[in-house]
Amino acid sequence: MDHPKAVLFDAYGTLFDVYSVGLLAEQLFPGQGQALSVLWRDKQIEYTRLVTTSSEGAHYQPFWELTRASLRYACKRLGLALTAEHEQHLMNEYRHLSAFPENREVLQVLRTRGIPTGILSNGDPQMLGVAVRSAGLEGLLDHVISVDTVRKYKTHPEAYRLGVQALKRPASQILFVSCNAWDALGATWFGYRTLWVNRYRLPFEELGTQPTRTGSTLDDVLSFFE
Amino acid sequence: MDHPKAVLFDAYGTLFDVYSVGLLAEQLFPGQGQALSVLWRDKQIEYTRLVTTSSEGAHYQPFWELTRASLRYACKRLGLALTAEHEQHLMNEYRHLSAFPENREVLQVLRTRGIPTGILSNGDPQMLGVAVRSAGLEGLLDHVISVDTVRKYKTHPEAYRLGVQALKRPASQILFVSCNAWDALGATWFGYRTLWVNRYRLPFEELGTQPTRTGSTLDDVLSFFE
Numbered sequence: 132m133d134h135p136k137a138v139l140f141d142a143y144g145t146l147f148d149v150y151s152v153g154l155l156a157e158q159l160f161p162g163q164g165q166a167l168s169v170l171w172r173d174k175q176i177e178y179t180r181l182v183t184t185s186s187e188g189a190h191y192q193p194f195w196e197l198t199r200a201s202l203r204y205a206c207k208r209l210g211l212a213l214t215a216e217h218e219q220h221l222m223n224e225y226r227h228l229s230a231f232p233e234n235r236e237v238l239q240v241l242r243t244r245g246i247p248t249g250i251l252s253n254g255d256p257q258m259l260g261v262a263v264r265s266a267g268l269e270g271l272l273d274h275v276i277s278v279d280t281v282r283k284y285k286t287h288p289e290a291y292r293l294g295v296q297a298l299k300r301p302a303s304q305i306l307f308v309s310c311n312a313w314d315a316l317g318a319t320w321f322g323y324r325t326l327w328v329n330r331y332r333l334p335f336e337e338l339g340t341q342p343t344r345t346g347s348t349l350d351d352v353l354s355f356f357e
Numbered sequence: 358m359d360h361p362k363a364v365l366f367d368a369y370g371t372l373f374d375v376y377s378v379g380l381l382a383e384q385l386f387p388g389q390g391q392a393l394s395v396l397w398r399d400k401q402i403e404y405t406r407l408v409t410t411s412s413e414g415a416h417y418q419p420f421w422e423l424t425r426a427s428l429r430y431a432c433k434r435l436g437l438a439l440t441a442e443h444e445q446h447l448m449n450e451y452r453h454l455s456a457f458p459e460n461r462e463v464l465q466v467l468r469t470r471g472i473p474t475g476i477l478s479n480g481d482p483q484m485l486g487v488a489v490r491s492a493g494l495e496g497l498l499d500h501v502i503s504v505d506t507v508r509k510y511k512t513h514p515e516a517y518r519l520g521v522q523a524l525k526r527p528a529s530q531i532l533f534v535s536c537n538a539w540d541a542l543g544a545t546w547f548g549y550r551t552l553w554v555n556r557y558r559l560p561f562e563e564l565g566t567q568p569t570r571t572g573s574t575l576d577d578v579l580s581f582f583e
Contacts, residue, residue, distance in 0.1 A: 177406075184510075184512050184513050192564070203563045204563040286410050287410050317407070317410075334430055336426075
């Protein structure tokens with residue numbers, strides 16, 4: 132099979148480590164940092180689906196707002212008193228998530244080889260701009276695409292279609308990379324070639340569809356170009 | 358405000374106790390029964406959303422199949438060896454979930470008052486038929502409505518619309534009852550009057566919309582008719 136002609140990356144969980152907020156969470160709520168960061172993330176994803184499924188955009192809220200709403204929910208659920216100061220602190224941390232260490236080099240190799248790259252993310256444009264800059268990835272990505280344009284979150288086909296439109300190529304020529312199994316599944320359903328980066332050694336979704344390949348770090352992107 | 362003219366109930370989690378499989382799960386996998394029943398349920402709901410969001414029905418699988426898929430995922434995730442025999446045993450248990458104890462009486466009171474009632478559920482028709490019979494609720498419900506007709510799960514508006522169509526009344530005249538916060542939210546967004554039965558003392562969703570009322574058991578349905 133031909134090499135992919137372009138590569139799209141998911142952002143949250145794939146380029147940026149959403150669990151890197153756990154350290155601050157642990158400082159603010161000793162003994163609950165991990166539970167909070169996991170529930171916060173799960174609820175954030177759940178909220179993207181609730182607002183997307185429930186209407187054709189009428190209940191859409193930007194990712195930043197859903198991130199705040201899910202933080203509030205997670206704290207209530209865990210019985211943690213979230214002061215306005217805590218909230219601001221945690222949200223600010225979420226704005227500046229750590230990048231996974233191998234990202235830069237993989238993006239640089241792709242750049243050297245002349246492969247167009249982009250982010251296709253649930254994040255809203257402002258969040259993505261700050262995250263890309265603060266992770267030092269500026270200048271290494273040709274496209275930063277937010278689903279905010281269509282007001283529908285992945286795995287909605289309209290969200291995935293934005294990548295095809297930006298890269299002006301059919302999905303079958305584009306490699307879509309995600310560490311989120313549900314995202315790799317949705318992208319595969321949409322028609323992308325897919326790499327599921329299984330960072331946490333989880334099972335893949337049991338819905339009868341497999342990603343094109345499975346890897347363990349972002350380095351495995353390069354195996355598509357060998 | 359006028360009394361509601363009809364009452365629709367969610368099935369799984371509301372009339373039927375989805376965690377009643379935990380006892381068998383604990384026998385099969387000692388020490389893991391609760392974790393399995395919680396993850397199984399969470400994943401089942403997640404799968405309804407993934408297949409609904411990802412397409413206009415193209416990736417739909419009936420609830421029975423999603424229930425099986427989510428059981429398989431949950432066992433893999435927890436590192437439990439699910440034999441074919443275990444799977445059959447657990448799925449059979451899911452087919453015959455316990456009903457919450459107060460259900461029969463509430464349905465009987467509504468019947469006495471001449472209020473039309475129905476189930477509006479993600480379950481497929483066969484599952485619902487067996488569950489209603491095995492819970493002894495046959496003859497107490499005027500409508501048993503499955504989203505299978507539209508191949509989209511709640512919280513998709515087409516799924517909620519089935520209730521309006523069956524009862525031939527506007528949503529604002531119908532009380533929708535669910536123990537699932539996301540379902541009470543979706544139904545409220547759609548336009549139903551809603552009762553969230555908060556059996557597990559959880560926070561409500563933080564998405565800016567509240568159910569019409571919140572209760573703690575199904576008995577609270579009757580407060581709408583006082």
